[in-house]
Amino acid sequence: MTSRLGSKNVLGTALEACSTDPMTGWFRDGCCETQSADRGRHLVCAVMTEAFLTFSKSRGNDLSTPRAEYRFPGLNPGDQWCLCLERWKEAHAAGCAPKVVLEATHQIALERVPLETFQAFAVEADTP
Numbered sequence: 001m002t003s004r005l006g007s008k009n010v011l012g013t014a015l016e017a018c019s020t021d022p023m024t025g026w027f028r029d030g031c032c033e034t035q036s037a038d039r040g041r042h043l044v045c046a047v048m049t050e051a052f053l054t055f056s057k058s059r060g061n062d063l064s065t066p067r068a069e070y071r072f073p074g075l076n077p078g079d080q081w082c083l084c085l086e087r088w089k090e091a092h093a094a095g096c097a098p099k100v101v102l103e104a105t106h107q108i109a110l111e112r113v114p115l116e117t118f119q120a121f122a123v124e125a126d127t128p
Helices: 050-058 085-093 107-111 115-120
Strands: 042-047 080-084
16 A cells, blocks of 8 residues: 555655554554644654653653544554654654654655664564
8 A cells, every 4th residue: 555645755665554553644544644734744654662652651642552532542562653753853862763664654754864864773564
């Protein structure tokens, strides 16, 4: 599955889906797409780790706890999720950035993070 908007990933090819289980993305369509209303810029397809989930919770964004009112199942280590670009950068600076699926990370992320940095954290995608 590729992006419904024809977007490109950080490698310059078609943006691939990040995850449909759990369903992720600003549009909840599985892709790390964005629009002007997405102030968090959910661009980075990241593979959750216990260290990152703990870090995010310590910064006020608990991604582990299910929230039924938002149809949010809660994330577990190994889940792929469209992460806010600035949160990924913050975790990187703190030494706990999660791995990144390059094919599913939106090219807009390159405005704030060099490709080489993302490549150092690259992993193969699980089937979304």
